[in-house]
Amino acid sequence: MSIFKRLFKKSIESKPVEGSGLERSKYMPEEKPPLDEEFIHNFQHQGGRFLYAIDEKEIQQHFEDILVEHDYFEKNVLCFDQELSKRFQGFNLNYSSTNLDGEFFLGTCENVIANNGAILFSSRQIKETKPAELPDTYVILASTSQIVESIGEGLRGIKHNSKAHIPTNITTLKNFKEKDFKQEKDLMDYGTPNKRVYLLLLEDL
DSSP, X not given: OOHHHHHHHHHHSOOOOTTOSOOOOTTSOOOOOOHHHHHHHHHHHTTOEEEEESSHHHHHHHXXXXXXXXXXXXXXXXXXXXXXXXXXXXXXXXXXXXXXXXXXXXEOOSEEETTTOOEEEOHHHHTTOOGGGSOSEEEXXXXXXXXXXXXXXXHHHHHHTOSSOOOSOOEEEOOOSTTXXXXXXXXXXXXXXXXXXXXXXXXXX
């Protein structure tokens, strides 16, 4: 059950009766939040901009809101995914798979990572382009079924789903705060720049 469905459910549930004896022992391990809650918390903590949608209509509305916020209409957009550019063809944008100077990058991802709020990409989404070469703003479309606990789980998923050819250029991006040069880096995202990231997350569970 998604975080959003649970929130609605909790709003109509009554509070537990006091003195019921169901108090949690301090010696029990701390309860881990569901993956979607963990990801949203960490992604926003990193400075990511999160937009949730229950259907395609809301995805299109969120996309239009981003365009209005930054006045992106009639601007150049970098998009390597032809199906994605067709999906958003009604917004008078100039899509290109070669113009790295577009106003923003429109794409998908392999997974979103719950335990650090990162986004996992491979050559299937960004070709052999380095993140530093992409526009400073990303608009990424993902679904709730793409949320995984860790980078390791995401990498195993890539290997499992790529029986014929494992993609290259596997990169995580988690620097969403402008000029946050003190942020820790690891081997997976070493040297990747800070980006403004909008994540359009579609509910599919």
